[in-house]
Amino acid sequence: MQPRTSVAGLGPALLATLRRDLTVALRRRGDLVNPPAFFALVITLFPLGISPVPEQLAAIAPGLLWVAALLATQLSLDALFRSDHEDGSLEQLLLAPQPLAALVLAKVAVHWLLTGLPLALMAPLLGLLLSLPSGSYGVLAASLALGSATLGLIGAIGAALTVGLARGSVLLSLLVLPLTIPVLIFGSGAVQAAAMGGDVAPALAMLGAQLALALMLAPWAIAGALRISIHG
Amino acid sequence: MTFRLEARGLACERDDRWLFRDLDLGVGPGDVVRIEGPNGSGKTSLLKLLAGQLPLQAGELHWNGVSLRRARPAFLANLLYLGHAPGIKPALNALENLAWYQALHGESGSHRARLAALEVLGLAGFEEVPAAQLSAGQQRRIALARLTLSPRLLWILDEPFTAIDRQGVAALEDALWNHAAAGGAVLLTTHHELHARGALTRVDLSKAGD
Known part of the structure; x- marks a missing residue:
């Protein structure tokens, strides 16, 4: 046996991590249902609680949909690294001869595929419930798809920081929610603009820019946060 | 060297x-x-x-x-490090667990090699069982299969x-x-x-x- 100087194969490692996390999540379907169910329940309560008058609902629908979706994405964040931490595979992930930032990006991507994307796809249906003006459904789905990816990246930093704590979920929400405000503003702004027949491009562009920024910076922050939490 | x-x-x-x-x-x-x-x-x-x-x-x-x-x-x-927790995902079976570790270390590994490594550790017949249904000792054996599967100098x-x-x-x-x-x-x-x-x-x- 000769000492190795480096290890090839970041691509296969990323693919394997994607496939592994997807398999694990799909075998525990109960957890997958939580965010969409929360989203649907909250939105169905609003017409009952506020008023069934379509004009009134339509005026606040963009904000309601976005706030409910944002809170729904927070539900599953705490579990992002926790089970890996408990069974010891997070420790192994940190010891893998691969860039940690890339590996955690794969984990966050799976989280988005299984929470953010389903929320974005079901949002138009719930928009119908709140009499969201026609023509803004596409923008609603697009803004949520973009925004939830950013939310997942930001949330993963918090999840990584709190993974070592026994009851980190409250702290996690306190840490993460303030950082999600810009995403909320431009996300609901895009839907609002679409509902009023305005130009949606600027708000969507801002969401895209936020995602690009988060994609560049968050993986490093997540990796650093994991090192701090695990290695104390 | x-x-x-x-x-x-x-x-x-x-x-x-x-x-x-x-x-x-x-x-x-x-x-x-x-x-x-x-x-x-x-x-x-x-x-x-x-x-x-x-x-x-x-x-x-x-x-x-x-x-x-x-x-x-x-x-x-x-380096191959095995800590207190075996690092075995309960939702995955032995083969899937090992395949992930191999990929993580830049090895593609073969299905047959994984089967052989598990057999050496007395896990023949348990390859496809989710690790959650295995005993603590069996889970640790899955982790130990990495020793034979991934040749590393320092354990x-x-x-x-x-x-x-x-x-x-x-x-x-x-x-x-x-x-x-x-x-x-x-x-x-x-x-x-x-x-x-x-x-x-x-x-x-x-x-x-x-």
Whole structure:
């Protein structure tokens, strides 16, 4: 046996991590249902609680949909690294001869595929419930798809920081929610603009820019946060 | 080309108490080093320090003469670390768990090799069973299958004999000595008495804090 100087194969490692996390999540379907169910329940309560008058609902629908979706994405964040931490595979992930930032990006991507994307796809249906003006459904789905990816990246930093704590979920929400405000503003702004027949491009562009920024910076922050939490 | 992990002046402090101080340690081809000491004497901390998992409080670590901070990728490429938790995902079966670890280490690995490694560890017939349905000892055996599947020079094993039955212990001991004989190195903690079949270095932590 000769000492190795480096290890090839970041691509296969990323693919394997994607496939592994997807398999694990799909075998525990109960957890997958939580965010969409929360989203649907909250939105169905609003017409009952506020008023069934379509004009009134339509005026606040963009904000309601976005706030409910944002809170729904927070539900599953705490579990992002926790089970890996408990069974010891997070420790192994940190010891893998691969860039940690890339590996955690794969984990966050799976989280988005299984929470953010389903929320974005079901949002138009719930928009119908709140009499969201026609023509803004596409923008609603697009803004949520973009925004939830950013939310997942930001949330993963918090999840990584709190993974070592026994009851980190409250702290996690306190840490993460303030950082999600810009995403909320431009996300609901895009839907609002679409509902009023305005130009949606600027708000969507801002969401895209936020995602690009988060994609560049968050993986490093997540990796650093994991090192701090695990290695104390 | 050979390899060497060299530690000089390591120290570990917990709650204003030195677990160990001024600890020097060198590991090279053919070495089996056993870290000894009572519970709470810092065995796991020492292994984590040596694996680069904990920040150094004092002293320095070198891999092949280069500071570990700079040689980290090369060091990790040669390291196989098994900690307290076996690192086995309960929702996945043995084959899936092993395949992920191989991919993580840049190996594609073959299905047949994984089956063979599991069979050696007495897990034939349990390959497709989700790890959640296996016993603690069987889960640890899955983790131990990585030793044969991924050839790494330096093994750092934290209590590898935990939850393993008597035959498993004998087989693992054989594997340790064979690894050393083949030019590898093993660093381990265990309360189990090792039957020395080669040079066994002992590092006693029970008085290392004074």
